Amino acid sequence: MNKIFGFLLLVAGCLFTASCNDDNANYVAPSTLKILKAKTYFKADLDTTVVVASTPITEATTEATWLKAEIKGDSVQLSTQSNDNLTSRGAQVLLKDAKGASFTLSVTQEGSVFSLENNSDLVLEDEAASSKFKFNTNRKVTISTTADWLQTKTDADSLTISVAKNTTGKPRVGYVKLALGGFKDSIRVVQTSIDDLVGHYTLKYETVTIDKKIESKELEVEITKVTKDSISLHFGNAYSWGGKYKGGGIFAFKAGETVLKPQNTSANSNYLKSVLISNKGEMTFKKTDSINLELTNDNKLKFVSNGSSHIGETPHFGFALFNKEDADQTNFLGLYGSYLDPYMIAK
Secondary structure (H helix, E strand, O other), rough: OHHHHHHHHHHHHHHHHHHHHHHHOOOOOOOOOEEEOOOOOOOOOOOOOOOOEEOOOOEOOOOOEEEEEEOOOOOOEEEEOOOOOOOOEEEEEEEEOOOOEEEEEEEOOOOOOEEEOOOEEEEEOOOOOOEEEEEEEEEOOOEEEEEOOOOEEEEOOOOEEEEEOOOOOOOOOEEEEEOOOOOEEEEEEOOOOHHHEEEEEEEEEEEEEEOEEEEEEEEEEEEEEOOOOOOEEOOOEEEEEEEEEEEEEEEEOOOOEEEOOOOOOOOOOEEEEEEEEEEOEEEOOOOOOOEEEEEOOOOOOOEEEOOOOOOOOOEEEEEEEOOOOOOHHHHEEEEEEEEEEEEEEEO
């Protein structure tokens, strides 16, 4: 009996050994995919890199729409679109080889940097000049100008604008424009002297008629130079309004200025004075209130509110009669004329 039992154990052992040998013949150890070369941080502009693994990559996929994965031979090329956002963004790329081994590669693309400091208007006299602005970006920026008398140059952290001498005898306005994806900025360049603005103009405005209708009108006016920084605005041969030149095609005119003095100084004399008018029809003749006459992009001179008026925005003006030189409500006689939305065109 013992011999039979021993024989059975021998047979079972042989069967087990045969089975093990069979499994060893068919067993394949899982392969490992190792990344030998890869850049995982991309610039904000268009960027590419090549991924090389320990075994040839046969499949490369990503769900990111801004990232493209292409198999190039035994490696993978990753290409990004420009990142127009200020913040960085990340994505994952799934890589596989022919044996099914995989590796998930995480990549990041930096956000765009676009800053232009001190980008207020560049106001210059007629002489040639250049100005430097602090400028910082990590991408290629498109820079253009609207006039051939404007030239630009960029350095690592600055933008230089060079302006040619203005020999036209007229004021001129141009722009330096910067564009980067969805980001846009510009610098307005004004080049003029007070002498360029002296001359004859047509004043266009609206006024309220007796029957309370709005009527468009025109009037011939003239700017004359009084001193190096002051002018006089003449309304025909009737009266004149003095203004201060602020540079860059900007004049300031005060309320409460006498524009027509009486022929005598009797108690019955009347004084015609400048007043400013708000959009609501309110009027001020306080000398601390003023209105600007500014050069526009199309070389017009437009009256605009400068924020100095105590009654708010006052983009309109007029003239009123007072029976005393020190104007106040008690000696106000009435509005002589109103000029609504006024602007001037050189003749």
